[in-house]
Amino acid sequence: MYEHLKGKTLVAIGDSLFEGNKLGKAYTWVNKMATVYGMYVYNYGKNGNTLAKQDREPKVPPMCERYADMKDNADYVVVLGGANDKRLSVPIGTNEDTDPTTFKGALRQMILGLTAKYPKAKILFMTNYNRWPSKNELGLSDIDYVLAMEEMCRIYSIPCFNNYYNAGISFFNPNQLAWVDEGVVLGLPENHHFSEEAYDWLLPKYAALIAAL
16 A cells, blocks of 8 residues: 555654654654655654744754754655644744744744755645643633644645544543553553554554645
8 A cells, every 4th residue: 555655755843742752753653654654754753842933941942943954855744743832832923924933933934944945845734633721821722723834834735634623533532542642551640642552543544644645
């Protein structure tokens, strides 16, 4: 299946859902693309990482800067973000924003930067999931960052998959939580990160998305 993916290079950048949180990158669907579909995979996931520049947790550069150091000559590029921008109260900004300290400004910088770095690559942005119901200091919820990413990707005709609505598994479904949540599976409090079984469940969904780009 998806023979055209074999031997292709996939570069991915994101937060803890790409780094694998407590599990590690080898357990994520991103890295499993290499094993299952014969791809070369470079995973630049970082726990706690934001898309936008911010000064609350400045030790790790944001994705809107880190992408420049990723491997060149990728065939496919996948970006996942928004959870930590919400957590750290990064302002959304406007559709005309060029300021990378706003979420939309950082998205614009990243979209333009990625298409310059990989002008012929097939690029997919992925929104955050429905993870935590609380609002941040700006009164914003996860969904606000989800919709903001969709808006910016539409401006540049970049495919954007809405995980909030379409992931198919949910941390708020009691019938799924026991096997989906990494914390619960490890015997810890729920932490709304994915278990290995959840990553395996998501793998064919995302492989189909990438194969169709």
